[in-house]
Amino acid sequence: MKGVYSYSMDNSLRILKEHDIRPTQQRLEVHLILLKQAKHLTAEEIYEKVKVKMPAISPATVYTILDLFKQKHVVNEIRIQFDKSCFEARIDPHHHFLCKHCRNIFDINIKPCPALETRTIEGNLIEELQGYFYGTCRKCLEKNDDKPV
Amino acid sequence: MKGVYSYSMDNSLRILKEHDIRPTQQRLEVHLILLKQAKHLTAEEIYEKVKVKMPAISPATVYTILDLFKQKHVVNEIRIQFDKSCFEARIDPHHHFLCKHCRNIFDINIKPCPALETRTIEGNLIEELQGYFYGTCRKCLEKNDDKPV
DNA sequence: TTAGTATCAATAATCATTCTTACCTAAAAA
DNA sequence: TTTTTAGGTAAGAATGATTATTGATACTAA
Structure with a gap:
């Protein structure tokens, strides 16, 4: 279990570095969630998942991180639902x-x-x-x- | 001028009737604006334009009408901008x-x-x-x- | 006419997202 | 080691498009 987790976390670390994103804990966690999920998640779903590991994180931080990820092309934003965005690691x-x-x-x-x-x-x-x-x-x-x- | 206006208004009247939409003043006005504009307008832009002719109308009414038009397939909603919808008469x-x-x-x-x-x-x-x-x-x-x- | 239905205006409410501010941390410089 | 600086984050307030609610009015069918 630790092995799988580390492996993925290493993956996220590498990807963030490759895209000139300073890898903070919060950013790694958000990226890992999207990487593991291999699915489309709303900002709120991501926030809920990060909160399990980091109870102090705020929604604004998640939005900021997702914004950065978008700019650096490590995530794709989908507006297929009218009232909210989804995000995916597939680019x-x-x-x-x-x-x-x-x-x-x-x-x-x-x-x-x-x-x-x-x-x-x-x-x-x-x-x-x-x-x-x-x-x-x-x-x-x-x-x-x-x-x- | 009157001629052109009437012609378009007749057009709107016909189109609404064809789609089983009871033609009220407000609905005709909203439809005519989209027909004449031949362009993509936001709900707010439509509201501003209707208000010139019908100062008492409220944004909620415009939204309701556009919703009905969508259901009846007389307008198309476009979400190309993330923060607001546009509407067009081309379907x-x-x-x-x-x-x-x-x-x-x-x-x-x-x-x-x-x-x-x-x-x-x-x-x-x-x-x-x-x-x-x-x-x-x-x-x-x-x-x-x-x-x- | 009269009951029933649809429409509409106005206001309040919602809710995803963004903004603001202040604190904190980590790296760079001295 | 201390100071400086910049960036990152948390918290909560603000924004702003859209929706829900409600009461009044207008239309429709018997």
Whole structure:
């Protein structure tokens, strides 16, 4: 257990250093949570998880850290839900799907996606892109669950 | 002038009726503004514009109307800006570009966009999709304006 | 007419996020 | 070692878009 934890923490340490981020305890913890989770977490979910290890941390600190991580490109921010942001450690461009029923978010792979393969569109330079899909996921379709929550 | 106005208002009236929306004064006015503008407006911008004709209207009413319009598919909501929504009368699926410099929003046409052409992805049923591109628009590139606002 | 329904304005409430301030710590300089 | 400096953080207040609530009014159908 200690081994796994250390390994991941070392991973976070290396990643932060590689991106010129001074590795404080708080930053390491936030990064490790995103790395371990391998899922999309809201700022509040991250805050709740950090608080287990560091009860004194404040939400503002989590927001500050996530902001820094965004700037340094170690996390990706997703606004697929209208009322709050999610964050993920995966940083290569890819699309997302939000199920209206179970509210789960899935990564989407569109094989040849022209949007993901160009640097410019109609003369405009693309520096970031987000593809959001809304609908009913496979599992909820199988359940024949037609009413959105 | 009267002619143009009436024509547009008739347009709005027809569109609302076609979508089973009882045409009240407020709803017609909000719809007409979006129709005439042919651009992306925030809820607040719409509110400011309606207020010129109907000084008694409240922001809550505008939100309610826009919500109804969304449900009935007469407007499209765009969350390309993180802190507020924009609305447009164009309802066919298309992507958007936000320039980090001039903050303008442009419609984007990707010729063969697989995302716009499928109903399902990996077994998930797509009911709505939003493609958001962030970067530097053609005009700002020409100005060699490299610093985001 | 009259009951029932829908709409709307106004205000208050919510809630994610940001701002402000002050404290603390760690590294650099003396 | 002490001083200095800069950056990081906690706490709580502030912001601001959006939503909920409520009471009044207008429409609809019998």
